[in-house]
Amino acid sequence: MTYFADNAVSSQPKIIENLLLAQDTRRVRIDAPEMARRVVPGQFFMVRNPAGNDPLIGRALALYDVDAEQGWIDLVYLVKGKLTTSLAKLKSGDPLAVWGPLGNGFPAEPTDHLIMVAGGIGQTPFLTLAREALGRQSFGRSSGYAHSVSFCYGVRSAKYLAGVEQFEEAGCDVQIATEDGSHGPARRVTDGLEGLLENASTTASRRIVCCGPEPMMEAVAKIADDNDVPCQVSLETPMACGIGVCFTCVAKVGTAADWDYKRTCVEGPVFDAADILWH
Ligand SMILES: Cc1cc2nc3c(=O)[nH]c(=O)nc-3n(C[C@H](O)[C@H](O)[C@H](O)COP(=O)(O)OP(=O)(O)OC[C@H]3O[C@@H](n4cnc5c(N)ncnc54)[C@H](O)[C@@H]3O)c2cc1C
Ligand code: FES
Structure with missing residues (x-):
């Protein structure tokens, strides 16, 4: 669409x-x-x-x-x-x-456990999504469609952590990963995600949403695929017009026939991770 x-x-x-x-x-x-x-x-x-x-x-x-x-x-x-x-x-x-x-925004799809994975400034789309998913904020469409929300937030160093209290107040289970070990052991957000998926109940339905640097999103998409968990990514391709005219923002997306360029501004920024051709 x-x-x-x-x-x-x-x-x-x-x-x-x-x-x-x-x-x-x-x-x-x-x-x-x-x-x-x-x-x-x-x-x-x-x-x-x-x-x-x-x-x-x-x-x-x-x-x-x-x-x-x-x-x-x-x-x-x-x-x-x-x-x-x-x-x-x-x-x-x-x-x-x-x-x-x-853009399209995230779908308001029911799931038992919504897992939000953010790298650096890629955390920005998730605060309102968490509130909506837990029924704490309404946007004129379905809300309260998740039982629980985890927010896996990875940054280079703790000094870049922004808005953590707001995510806690929104009702998220916040899991922080710092690459330099300035908050807990040094690890990447993908390590935390793998741990979360290992420990979480496999009978509950799960959905991952992800935003951050492209290599990190590609890694999260692979983890989601390996664990059979549906995953959506919010791409941050550079844009000029934002309204579908200039085609500066295209991403390679799989189609029934093969693949095609899709404009992130009007056909995204949220795509099914399984459809993205990362290279
Ligand atoms: C859907 C979407 C949502 C986004 N949401 C956010 C958000 O919530 N928050 C956010 O911060 N960003 C967000 N972004 C990214 C944002 O659009 C910008 O790309 C970003 O803020 C940088 O813009 P800028 O003009 O400050 O940097 P630019 O001047 O465009 O520079 C971008 C990069 O290029 C480098 N660069 C610039 N000039 C040169 C040069 N001459 N030589 C070499 N390198 C250079 C800079 O160091 C920087 O790393 C989003 C992007 C998309 C597509
Ligand atoms: S930014 Fe112009 S078409 Fe997407």
Whole structure:
């Protein structure tokens, strides 16, 4: 199914706050009531800084948190390159150029145990999904469709951990993996996932959702396949338009015939992991 920008709004919402959450990681809250009413977990927004022309094209940022009644949206970003460095300097009252919500988002599918696997800043799409799955937040579609939610969160070092308390408050079983051992033993998030799958009941239905660096998503997809657990990945391919026009965002996806390029912005960003051709 293709999700063109039919439900999207384009506007210049004001920044309410722009806070440091962790090392190089910030949360910007924008005053965007119409977008807040329309978004579902796993969708994203294209963002530009209207005060300059570099970068000229927008960057995709996933929905992190939203309050539809108060009309705000939170986006969490790693300060990395052009857009995020300029975004980090903006203050409350400054405008942003934003269009969205965009993309398909995660399906609201029933499962006993939803396992969310995040690498680094790939954690952003999961807070609202956890709340919805556990029936704690509603997005105008089915909610309360999981009995339990595990959040396997891998970062290079504990200083990059962002929003852990929010995930705990949402009712997740949070399992942290740091590569340098600064929080528990040094391990990768995939080691924690394998342990979780080994120890979990095999009679309960399980579903994995994953977002992070591509090699990590590929590894998670393999673990899911080896354990016969359905898995969906949210791809972070670079995008220019976000609305299906430019084809900068394509991923190789298997089809009944063979494979085809699919646009991550309108046919994703969430795909069945088993359909992705990683190379
Ligand atoms: C659906 C989707 C959701 C996303 N959600 C989030 C999210 O919630 N939070 C988030 O932080 N990101 C998210 N991203 C990624 C985001 O869109 C941007 O790619 C990211 O924020 C970097 O943008 P930037 O302009 O800051 O970096 P860019 O300037 O685009 O740089 C990107 C990378 O290239 C490197 N680079 C830049 N210029 C050069 C150069 N001249 N030479 C060599 N290397 C260079 C940078 O160091 C950096 O590693 C998402 C992407 C997608 C597709
Ligand atoms: S970003 Fe332009 S088609 Fe996807």
